[in-house]
Amino acid sequence: MIELLNVSKRFGDGVPIVALADVDLKVEAGEFVVVLGPSGSGKTTLLNMVGALDNPSEGTIIVDGVDISNATRRQLFDFRRNTVSFIFQSFNIFPGLTAAENVQFGADAAGRGDEVNPAEILAAVGLGDRVDQFPHELSGGEQQRVAIARALATGNPVMLADEPTGELDFVTGVQILELLQKQAADGRAVLVVTHNREISRVADRVVELSSGRIVSDGPPVGGKASLSELHW
Amino acid sequence: MKDWFLILRWSWRDLRKYWVKVIAIALVIGIGTGAYAGLTSTANWRRDSNVASMELLNMYDVRFELATDSSVPVGELAAAASGIEHAGWIEGTVERLIRPTQVDASTGTETVLVPGEIVGVDVTNGGPAINGWHTATGDGLTVADAGQPVVLLEEGFAFHNDLAKSGMITVSGGVELEYKNTAMTPESFIVVPENTTSFAQGTYAGVFTSLETAQRLTGFDGGVNDLILTVGAEADRDVVATEVKNAISDLGVGVNTILREDDPSYRLLFEDVENDQEFFNIFALLIFVGAVMGAFNLITRLSEAQRREIGIAMALGVAPRKIALRPLLVGAQIALLGVVFGVGVGLLIGNLMRSVLDTFLILPVWLTDFQWSLFFWVAVVGFVVPFAAAAYPVWRAVRVKPIEAIRTGHLAARGGGLAPVIKRLRLPGDTFAQLPFRNLLRAPRRAVLTALGIAAIMAVLVGFLGAIDSFLGALDRGTAMVEGSSPNRMVVSLETVLPSDHPAVAAIEEAESVEFAVPVLQIGARADGVEELDLLVEVLDLSNDMWQPALTAGSLESGVDGLILAEVAADDLGVEVGDSLSVTVPVRSGDSSFRFVEADLIVAGLHKSPIRFNAYMDDAALSLLGADGLANVVYANPGPGFTSGDVQRELFSLEAVGSVQKATATADDLDDLMAQFVGILQAVAFFVLLLAVLMAFNSASISFEERQREHATMFAYGVRVRKALRMAVIENLTIGIVATVIGFGGGLWMLWWVVNITAAETMPEIGLLVELSPATLVTVIVLGVAAVALAPLFTARRMRRMDLPGTLRVME
Structure with a gap:
């Protein structure tokens, strides 16, 4: 589903800062992959390039059969609309829209507004009773669940999450991880970047980055844990 | 001390960062203050110029006009004046012979045949010492011209008929006269023949000549029929007037006394100052209010963007007054720049006003200095309001708990405003159709202030253009009536x-x-x-x-x-x-x-x-x-x-x-004059248009910055830039429509007030109707709706170049 071949990313002119160096990575549909690393390791850069928010300096990125490394601006917009959906650390849901309308936005953006019932999706993420609430009337966890529902509403096969539990308490964070696990179980490729090693314990695979390079790639150390075993 | 320099440098960096908006907001302030100063200066200019012109030509204090067709030998009127009990109060006297005539000033291309009057005085000293003749080049009549067929032609008459500065005219009796020059005199600053409106500058010819020539032309050999005099500062003018009148009556002739303030030219010159100024005051005030509201709104929004930084500073324990200093400095600097711009705009509008006044009124002296004292008070308001606009959000920010200020780092992340009120009301269409209206309702105060600011400008525009339409409409009705079936x-x-x-x-x-x-x-x-x-x-x-x-x-x-x-x-x-x-x-x-x-x-x-x-x-x-x-x-x-x-x-x-x-001669003359008046209104209308565009642009630009993360999120979901722009255009279109409707209503009210109250009081002889031409309607709609709606297109480039990862990663 996701394939990165010798991908590098450099920032700045003169003496460039290397954010990613020769990264090779494959993520299959139905996989729940956590990209782990400290600040500045390049994990968010990697996520941005997979999501076509940024382009690589070198290398090839193929997602769902589409080579986005050399795509035109228009193709990138189409790709984002039809292939990936984002979940952000700071939620980025629209404060002027209700929970249901935010979910509807995801569907509308992907061009499947008529196929989606926002209330059902919200119910699926545990917000069946918060459909008509505005973001400022929701807790942080609820807002992140709205963001996940919005991503689900797109129906896109790749879900990209950037520190999705970063602003949440432990209990809420675990609930969010459960939702993400479920998306992978439903056949989506789910790529989560985080600096929280505990989260990586519930992933199918953990890709660890350091200074822009993959230093390890495999199942969690000690085997995949259940959500009830997590603590932070 | 280092702290203060840091804060000052930091505020300058803020200015540089937002320099386009800073300039635009300062221009809004500048146009508001400058237009006010420029438009309201005319009263002072005209009063000062009137007084200076009267002083330059030594206008009479009292005039004695003998009964129609009567005259007395030269010297008798002056002698009568010098024989009164309080003759010591009289500073000077001038005897004149004034007789009606017809003047043919036709040129090769234009026939100019009008009534007029011959004014003869002793030119031994180059002209009359009282009610002097002013020529632009200084070449008047000399003692050598006495008795010769040489005259001066009244300046306003020559100007309105495009006559040369010298030439030939023919007066009653078919006598050809050479006019050496054109001249002004206080009684002709405004020409008001009987039974006409006050605009007769081009249809009534004053012919100034030597007493001997006037006597020869009119058949009043050796006679005079008019005496003008001035009195000293300590004199009781009324006593002098009564005594001289009695003395002249004793000569056996009827006499009519005219005091300076009753002279039609003098009276109308000063009366019109206040009347005309009323119009401009209304418009000036509205432009100013619109600009101030706009500036307040825009600076408030700029300052609100700093709330998060204020929260951080509070969390770090910085004293609130020090925290407040930087955004306040930014507000003060924008306001100061606005005041500087205001001087420029004021001078520009002042020049325009002067050029039109110059054409309207033929005065020898025009004093049109920039009205610093008037501007000062406007500038104070123009400074204080934007400063207060910056202070308000800062004051709010430093009063909340630091964590709240940090959490609400961005306006976009705040509560729903009025959006919840209509959450049950779904508009047709997808979420892209809902968002523009939700965004407006989310920040109702901002939306209302923006709309009201633009509405105030629209009101001024409707009032301004409507006043032009109403004046021109009255002229058209008058001309149509006069032409009738026999044009x-x-x-x-x-x-x-x-x-x-x-x-x-x-x-x-x-x-x-x-x-x-x-x-x-x-x-x-x-x-x-x-x-x-x-x-x-x-x-x-x-x-x-x-x-x-x-x-x-x-x-x-x-x-x-x-x-x-x-x-x-x-x-x-x-x-x-x-x-x-x-x-x-x-x-x-x-x-x-x-x-x-x-x-x-x-x-x-x-x-x-x-x-x-x-x-x-x-x-x-x-x-x-x-x-x-x-x-x-x-x-x-x-x-x-x-x-x-x-x-x-x-x-x-x-x-x-x-x-x-x-x-149609009078109507044609009015048409010409109105064209000048319309010119000034159109020039001011240009500034009003500029103001509206600047406010719309600024509003769109600030909105773009407030919504950057929302736009970035949309782009992350594959929404195209043009769709995001379309939403911004719809949002602005809504503001534009609301502003135009309110502005149109306000403008109509203002126009009604101008036509039915102000004009009815100041120009009772002309029956104006509230009229709006299709061109005005189109201008207002195009500007109020289209220009405001399209303003977000200015942000298209910035949207396309947005740093998506960076914008999306901003933490709240």
Whole structure:
């Protein structure tokens, strides 16, 4: 589903800062992959390039059969609309829209507004009773669940999450991880970047980055844990 | 101290960061303060210029005008003045001979034949010491010109008729005169012949010459009929006036005393200052209010963007006053820049106003210095309001807990405003259709302030352009009425009242260039209704084949025994068609004498001319006036193949003809003057348009920054830039529509007020109607709706170049 071949990313002119160096990575549909690393390791850069928010300096990125490394601006917009959906650390849901309308936005953006019932999706993420609430009337966890529902509403096969539990308490964070696990179980490729090693314990695979390079790639150390075993 | 320098440097960096918006906001302030200073300066300029011009030419304090056709030998009037008890109070006297004449100032291309007057004075010292003659080049008459066919021509007359600074004219009796130069004198700053509106600068010629030449031209050899004098500062002018009047009466002649402030030119010059200023004050205030509201809104929004930084500083324990300093400095610097711009805009508008005033009023001295004292107070408001706009969000930010300020780092992350109110109300379409309206309702205060700021500007625009339309509409109605079925009609004024079958009248009727002629008796009358009005009644055969007044009510048949009034006159008198009206009219009591009697006349109809004093009666009414068969005016229609110039030339030479003018002459003159007035209004309208565009641009630009993360999120979901732009355009379109509707309503109200209150008080003789031309409507809609709606397109480039990862990663 996701394939990165010798991908590098450099920032700045003169003496460039290397954010990613020769990264090779494959993520299959139905996989729940956590990209782990400290600040500045390049994990968010990697996520941005997979999501076509940024382009690589070198290398090839193929997602769902589409080579986005050399795509035109228009193709990138189409790709984002039809292939990936984002979940952000700071939620980025629209404060002027209700929970249901935010979910509807995801569907509308992907061009499947008529196929989606926002209330059902919200119910699926545990917000069946918060459909008509505005973001400022929701807790942080609820807002992140709205963001996940919005991503689900797109129906896109790749879900990209950037520190999705970063602003949440432990209990809420675990609930969010459960939702993400479920998306992978439903056949989506789910790529989560985080600096929280505990989260990586519930992933199918953990890709660890350091200074822009993959230093390890495999199942969690000690085997995949259940959500009830997590603590932070 | 280092702290303060850091804060100052930091505020400068803020300015540099937002430099486009800073300049735009400062321009908004600048246009508001500058336009106010420029528009409201005219009263001071005109007062100062009037006084300086009067002083330069030493306008008289008292004038003594001998009865019509009477005169006394040169020296007797001055001697009478010098013989009074308080002669010591008199500073100077000038004897004059003033007689009516006709002036032919035709050029190769234009026929200019008008009534006028010859003013003769002693030119031994180069001209009169009182009511002097001012020539732009300084070349006046000298002692060598005494008795010679050499004159000066009144400057305003020459200007309005595009005459050269020197040339030849012909006066009554076919005498050719060389005019050496054009000149101004206080009595001609505004020319007001009897029975006309005050705009007669181009249709009445003042001819200034030596006393000897005037005497020779008018047949008053050795005579004078006018004395003007000035008195010292300590003098009791009224005592002097009474004593001199008595002394002149003792000479056995009738005399009329005119005090300086009763001189029509002087009176109108100063009266008009206040009247005209009222118009500009209204518009200036509205422009200022609109700009101030706009600036307040924009700076508030700029400052709100710093709330998160304020929260961080509070969390770090920085003292609130120090925290507040940086955003306040930014506000102060923008305000200061705005005030600087205001000086520039004020000077620019001032220059425009001056150029138009210069054309409107022919004065020798124009004092149009920038009104610093006036500007100072406007600048204070222009500074304080933006400063307060910056202070308000800062004050709010430093009062909340640091964590709240940090959490609400961005306006976009705040509560739902009024959005919850309509959450049950779903508009048709997808979420992209909902978002623009939700965004507006989310920040209602900001949306309302933005809309009101633009609405204020729209109101000014509607008021401004509507005032132009209403003035031009009145002129058009007047011209249409005067032209009627005989657009080339000429008005021939006779020098005196004559029987309709007098040979002089017959000569007009039989002139080769005249096809039809209709004798008319023009009389002054006073109508007594709700208020008293002076009327100029034209009595003519209403069934004539040449021209009749166009009626809006009543009928010409019923006019046979009644009065036809202007609509505005009927309104002011409180009468309608069919009502009886008490009118005092002159009734002939002898061959050449009249007595005034009060008669009850029926209002037979209303005509559509906007000129209030114009009234008409059928000549059947002449018997009522004891004036059967009399006329003092003849309407003459040029025959086939003849031009109005041909008629003027042929009739000008006839006996008893005082003047020959196109019936539309006054309207044409008004048209020319109005073109200048319209010019200034259009120039100011340009600034108003600029103001609206700047506010729309700024608002769109700030909105873009407030919504950057929302846009970035949309782009992350594959929403195209053009769709995001479309939403911004719809949002602005909504603001534009609301602002235009409010502004249009406000503008109409303002226009109604200007037309029905201000104009009715300051220009009662002209009946204005509230009129808006299609061009005005299109301008307002295009500007208010289209320009405001399209303003977000300015942000297209920034949207395309947005750093998506960076914007999305911003933490709250």
